[in-house]
Amino acid sequence: MKTISEINKKIKQGKVVVVNAEEIIDIVEQKGSKKAAEEIDVVTTATFAPMCSSGAFLNLKQPKPKIKIQKVWLNDIELYAGLAAADLYLGASQLPEGDPLNKIYPGEFRYGGGHLIEDLVTGKEITLRATGYGTDCYPRRELNQKVKLKDFNDAILVNPRNCYQNYNAAVNLSSKTIYTYMGVLKPNLGNIAYCSAGQLSPLLNDPFCRTIGIGTRIFLAGGIGYVFGAGTQSNANVKRKKEVPVSPSLTLRVNGDLKQMNKKWLRGASFVGYGATLIVGIGIPIPILDEKMIKCTAIKDKDIYTQVVDYSRDYPYGEEKSLAEVHPVKSAKGGIRRGGLFNRVNYKQLKNDSVVIADKKVPAVSLSSYYKAKEIANILKNWIEEKKFFLTEAVEKI
Amino acid sequence: MxxxxxxxxxxxxxxxxxxxxxxxxxxxxxxxxxxxxxxxxxxxxxxxxxxxxxxxxxxxxxxxxxxxxxxxxxxQKIIWNERKCTHCGLCVDICPTQALSFKRPQMKIEFDKRKCIACELCLRICPVKAIEIQQ
Incomplete structure (x- = not known):
């Protein structure tokens, strides 16, 4: 048994032992969980994937005379201005005015809120256009100027839902190509798209959020961020296989100072026929409090299953369900066996190029970058080893 | 030959x-x-x-x-910009000649330009536009 303050003391003394969530697998296998739990103090987890439910609060330095902003556009992208005079919210999926959208189907969505966030973090010059109706205290009615991130008093990345604990694997059972937030899905089960860092993914390494809670300090896009609650749509009440959810389940609400962040870990992204979004890099340390905790972090891709969902009909019409549960067939013994030709798939199979579903070899496509997630887990590991990052005790469970 | x-x-x-x-x-x-x-x-x-x-x-x-x-x-026609690439893997499935592929187990994207036939399918699929065309 170890406490978080004991681990922090070890960080301060330079004695802490940190490994990433991939390295821990072999360590536990070789040493056994009991010995490994005594030796290892922290396991770092991470993910780098498109996270549409992201955005930033910006507070503009007031011009002279001042303005109470009613409508505002940055690079033709409208921000929400229904707060105090100079507070604005920029959504990652917002598209510029005049974008052809899906008029010429499938649309390209080359620039959106996510790209604007990336441009801000990069320090690029942005064109700002704002209008106000004029008040006694805020007389200005119009503002046109070039701005950079430094022209905002504050910029806070505020993401209502990130870091999904597991996610659907998407397929297309129809006879035409479809363009979705899970990428281009080829007809007749032509491919299967997945989006999870699997064994590296934060919430899959702490399946019941024993250590991750409100106030947990995290790596957020190259800066320091905090978990400030369960994310929207977070759902703990899901089917599990060996404690691990087999469908989208818990999510996190995170925030952090955008000015500390790095463009490498905040990337604007375009999905053909769907829209624009932001790819976010998140790293979360898991304190190894005891043997039970280390067992959770030793989870392997082959033990993480996910449901396969049809995005041509079931998902768009709100009848999202695991295909394994809707195609019952008779088993050899005469009883009804759920699953039929469809089955759940695990991340080892998905990462291995293709999976077999419905008796067909289906090529797998990933949206989440395992390679970059590992890079984040290693950066966080270095931060802890170099005494730049200390762990926090959650102030409340999520 | x-x-x-x-x-x-x-x-x-x-x-x-x-x-x-x-x-x-x-x-x-x-x-x-x-x-x-x-x-x-x-x-x-x-x-x-x-x-x-x-x-x-x-x-x-x-x-x-x-x-x-x-x-x-x-x-020289298709350029894969490694610095921009996020190594997600969306291009791997669309590439008809496996010029873009995953190096396993690292899951790192690799581009073999000898296999590329410049079909340009990857250009619009890449979410971060890491693949560019030299006109």
Whole structure:
């Protein structure tokens, strides 16, 4: 048994032992969980994937005379201005005015809120256009100027839902190509798209959020961020296989100072026929409090299953369900066996190029970058080893 | 025997000449047309994979050059910008020749430009536009 303050003391003394969530697998296998739990103090987890439910609060330095902003556009992208005079919210999926959208189907969505966030973090010059109706205290009615991130008093990345604990694997059972937030899905089960860092993914390494809670300090896009609650749509009440959810389940609400962040870990992204979004890099340390905790972090891709969902009909019409549960067939013994030709798939199979579903070899496509997630887990590991990052005790469970 | 992928750019004056026919008949070359775009009154672009004995290949290329056709190797056309790439993997499935593939188990994207046929399918799929085309 170890406490978080004991681990922090070890960080301060330079004695802490940190490994990433991939390295821990072999360590536990070789040493056994009991010995490994005594030796290892922290396991770092991470993910780098498109996270549409992201955005930033910006507070503009007031011009002279001042303005109470009613409508505002940055690079033709409208921000929400229904707060105090100079507070604005920029959504990652917002598209510029005049974008052809899906008029010429499938649309390209080359620039959106996510790209604007990336441009801000990069320090690029942005064109700002704002209008106000004029008040006694805020007389200005119009503002046109070039701005950079430094022209905002504050910029806070505020993401209502990130870091999904597991996610659907998407397929297309129809006879035409479809363009979705899970990428281009080829007809007749032509491919299967997945989006999870699997064994590296934060919430899959702490399946019941024993250590991750409100106030947990995290790596957020190259800066320091905090978990400030369960994310929207977070759902703990899901089917599990060996404690691990087999469908989208818990999510996190995170925030952090955008000015500390790095463009490498905040990337604007375009999905053909769907829209624009932001790819976010998140790293979360898991304190190894005891043997039970280390067992959770030793989870392997082959033990993480996910449901396969049809995005041509079931998902768009709100009848999202695991295909394994809707195609019952008779088993050899005469009883009804759920699953039929469809089955759940695990991340080892998905990462291995293709999976077999419905008796067909289906090529797998990933949206989440395992390679970059590992890079984040290693950066966080270095931060802890170099005494730049200390762990926090959650102030409340999520 | 050598095999090369090249991009031919024809001036307008040559558009109605049976150039490819001559390559087969007079120079004994085997070829595969990977892409052809010919717009009337403008110019034509053709991407070919040419195979043949090295002497025949060189003679055929000289013939094309003497006609005023611009020849560039294909592997300069599509550029994979590793610095921009997030290594997500969306391009791997769409690439018909496995020029873009995952190095396992690291799950790192690799681009083998010798396998690329410049079909351009990856260009619009890449969410961060890490694959670019050299015009």
């Amino acid at each position: 050598i095999s090369r992928k090249i991009i031919l750019t024809f001036p307008q004056a040559l558009l109605d000449k049976p150039i490819v026919y001559k390559l087969i008949k007079d120079y004994n070359l085997i070829f595969n047309i990977l892409q052809a775009k010919i717009t009337p009154d403008e110019e034509g672009i053709m991407i070919l994979e040419i195979k043949g004995a090295s002497r025949d290949y060189n003679a055929g290329i000289s013939y094309l050059k003497n006609l005023g056709i611009d020849i560039r190797p294909l592997d």
